[in-house]
Amino acid sequence: MPMAAPQIEYGYTRIPNKLFDELCRIRIPGEARQVYDAIFRKTYGWNRKLDQIPLNQFVKMTGITRRNVVRAIKILECMNLIFVERKSEKVGGVDNDTTVVSEKTLHSTTTYGINENYDSWVVSKQTPGAVSKTTQRVVSKPVIRVVSKTTHSKESLSKESFKENILSGKPDDLPENSNNPKKQNAKIPFSEIIEHLNQTASKNFLAKSKSTQTHIKARFAEGFTQPDFITVINRKVSQWSTDPKMAAYLRPETLFGPKFEGYLNESESTTSSPNWMKEIRAGDPSFNADPKE
Numbered sequence: 001m002p003m004a005a006p007q008i009e010y011g012y013t014r015i016p017n018k019l020f021d022e023l024c025r026i027r028i029p030g031e032a033r034q035v036y037d038a039i040f041r042k043t044y045g046w047n048r049k050l051d052q053i054p055l056n057q058f059v060k061m062t063g064i065t066r067r068n069v070v071r072a073i074k075i076l077e078c079m080n081l082i083f084v085e086r087k088s089e090k091v092g093g094v095d096n097d098t099t100v101v102s103e104k105t106l107h108s109t110t111t112y113g114i115n116e117n118y119d120s121w122v123v124s125k126q127t128p129g130a131v132s133k134t135t136q137r138v139v140s141k142p143v144i145r146v147v148s149k150t151t152h153s154k155e156s157l158s159k160e161s162f163k164e165n166i167l168s169g170k171p172d173d174l175p176e177n178s179n180n181p182k183k184q185n186a187k188i189p190f191s192e193i194i195e196h197l198n199q200t201a202s203k204n205f206l207a208k209s210k211s212t213q214t215h216i217k218a219r220f221a222e223g224f225t226q227p228d229f230i231t232v233i234n235r236k237v238s239q240w241s242t243d244p245k246m247a248a249y250l251r252p253e254t255l256f257g258p259k260f261e262g263y264l265n266e267s268e269s270t271t272s273s274p275n276w277m278k279e280i281r282a283g284d285p286s287f288n289a290d291p292k293e
Contacts, residue, residue, distance in 0.1 A: 022118040035072040083113040215256040
């Protein structure tokens with residue numbers, strides 16, 4: 001069977017080297033990256049900046065389900081990596097039995113494009129030569145085992161095997177039903193969320209803070225995701241950063257506290273209300289505390 005050997009004679013996609021360099025320095029989640037590449041192919045691959053791409057084309061190109069394609073597009077929008085323009089085209093019609101002209105919806109279209117302004121991307125970049133905390137590997141020291149001559153029961157052997165896995169640096173070998181907190185925390189992107197908050201709001205919070213992790217874990221337990229945190233951070237920084245009093249509340253215990261869902265679902269015009277300060281303070285104990293504490 002002949003091997004695949006694609007050649008540029010059959011078509012190729014041009015991409016600016018600087019844009020490619022910046023893409024190499026950021027991490028885009030798996031399915032979101034597939035959808036991003038599909039948009040790249042449908043635009044740059046055809047020498048154009050924008051293109052109308054139906055969802056079924058994304059499904060066909062990536063093999064991802066329609067639901068996950070929609071989720072991936074939302075992630076890319078939150079990261080400001082793409083432009084999305086949604087339009088509903090309408091057409092006027094005349095009813096058969098009357099002369100009344102009615103406006104009927106014909107169809108909706110969505111246009112996608114690549115955001116080339118990498119300075120506006122909402123991402124975490126790797127510093128050259130730096131090692132990401134999520135990729136650091138712990139090299140364990142050799143474990144010296146003492147073999148006892150006593151006879152072990154089935155229960156004692158199970159406990160010894162479990163202890164051996166911990167000492168040998170193999171946390172992934174823990175039982176599936178283990179409630180080990182480190183294994184649970186490994187699934188929550190504390191560093192990425194706090195790093196984005198620090199960059200966007202010019203803060204210096206620590207991702208390993210127990211108080212901060214408690215608030216983030218509580219929201220993840222309610223079903224919220226990393227893009228939801230990015231949305232809340234961006235929205236509140238936009239609303240509060242220019243107000244000296246409110247800028248002090250750009251902190252994890254306020255942003256990721258009990259009113260997180262309200263921040264996520266509020267409209268962009270929240271600050272236009274004359275009582276917006278009272279509305280935000282209501283039901284949020286963190287606003288009664290000194291932000292410097």
